[in-house]
Amino acid sequence: MGESTISIFGKELLSLCECHAAKNDFFFNWERIGRIDKTEYFFKRRVLDHYLVGRAVESGAVMREGVQATGVTILKNMAVVHTTAGDFETGIVIGADGFGSTIGRSVGLVHRDLKCRYASMKAEINITPQKGCQLGIMEPPRQQTHFFSDLMGFAWVIPNKDSVNVGYGSTVDRSQGLRERFNRFLGHLDLQPHLVKGGQIPFMTIRQPCTERVLLTGDAAGFVNPWSGAGIDQGVIASEKAAIVCREACDSHDFSAEKMSMYQKLTEAQVRRNNWRGSWIKALDNIFPHGASFPSWFKLFIMWFSNLA
Numbered sequence: 001m002g003e004s005t006i007s008i009f010g011k012e013l014l015s016l017c018e019c020h021a022a023k024n025d026f027f028f029n030w031e032r033i034g035r036i037d038k039t040e041y042f043f044k045r046r047v048l049d050h051y052l053v054g055r056a057v058e059s060g061a062v063m064r065e066g067v068q069a070t071g072v073t074i075l076k077n078m079a080v081v082h083t084t085a086g087d088f089e090t091g092i093v094i095g096a097d098g099f100g101s102t103i104g105r106s107v108g109l110v111h112r113d114l115k116c117r118y119a120s121m122k123a124e125i126n127i128t129p130q131k132g133c134q135l136g137i138m139e140p141p142r143q144q145t146h147f148f149s150d151l152m153g154f155a156w157v158i159p160n161k162d163s164v165n166v167g168y169g170s171t172v173d174r175s176q177g178l179r180e181r182f183n184r185f186l187g188h189l190d191l192q193p194h195l196v197k198g199g200q201i202p203f204m205t206i207r208q209p210c211t212e213r214v215l216l217t218g219d220a221a222g223f224v225n226p227w228s229g230a231g232i233d234q235g236v237i238a239s240e241k242a243a244i245v246c247r248e249a250c251d252s253h254d255f256s257a258e259k260m261s262m263y264q265k266l267t268e269a270q271v272r273r274n275n276w277r278g279s280w281i282k283a284l285d286n287i288f289p290h291g292a293s294f295p296s297w298f299k300l301f302i303m304w305f306s307n308l309a
């Protein structure tokens, strides 16, 4: 998580922070080729999510665990959210239900290009401080991003307090054998797989994240940085904008598509930047034949990018 996102929640969030790093070392086929100087704060997802749910409940939200939304019906004077626990009437619906959003699909706000996704795996592995030093991620703490000439994606190694977060991902249509490749990556680092999780990450934002009485945020709308696969910062930034639009709509009792389109305007720059970045990934994905190695200039491009950024 970046500093600007921390400032949205306030400095008290830092008490949950596992570790922060000011540097990101870039590797190509295990050779260190560059570095980005940028401070990032690392959290355990379950700790962060638990805290954020607690803050929402403190602010008046009602938490209903184990209830699944199955769709939305937009009526003239309200929206009805259909769930496994019955129907709920409301003025406005925010779909924050992840990639392939049920809310989005039920009102026709969907990703146009389902190929634009990463398939990723990550593991959370306990390590000793000595192992952290041996991996090169301590003293001072630093993250690593690994590119490989035959992988249409990248891997990461991130320091936590007593553990390391290791992940590996590629564009979805080139993700065959991802688990084996991930295990080989861990093997190279002499780490045993533990708490392995997988999932898909969209890398293009949908062009229209709102319609009458409905807004989408987070992965539901594809607010993810296509170059890093990181969606937390992007989701939080878009959600702040969604909150502004909701408040305005509620205050003016206007939930029309036109009023909601203010969200589209507020997120326009974010969407444009993401989709520009995403189109690079899409182009590379289309240019390189399946299984092909990257040409040598790709390494030069990463070197240029990592020393420039």
Ligand SMILES: Cc1cc2nc3c(=O)[nH]c(=O)nc-3n(C[C@H](O)[C@H](O)[C@H](O)COP(=O)(O)OP(=O)(O)OC[C@H]3O[C@@H](n4cnc5c(N)ncnc54)[C@H](O)[C@@H]3O)c2cc1C
Pocket (backbone or CB within 6 Å): 067, 068, 069, 070, 096, 097, 098, 099, 102, 120, 121, 122, 167, 197, 198, 199, 200, 201, 217, 218, 219, 220, 224, 229, 230, 231, 232, 233, 235
């Ligand atoms: C392996 C992996 C590693 C990642 N690592 C990072 C990282 O290091 N940093 C980073 O910034 N991002 C990372 N990401 C991306 C990040 O996880 C997502 O961008 C982020 O979780 C999106 O948040 P979200 O709230 O929009 O969606 P989600 O986190 O997917 O949350 C959606 C929620 O909605 C619920 N839900 C879904 N459908 C329904 C329904 N019908 N009814 C009720 N509830 C529903 C789900 O149960 C879930 O709780 C990673 C992703 C993967 C797969």
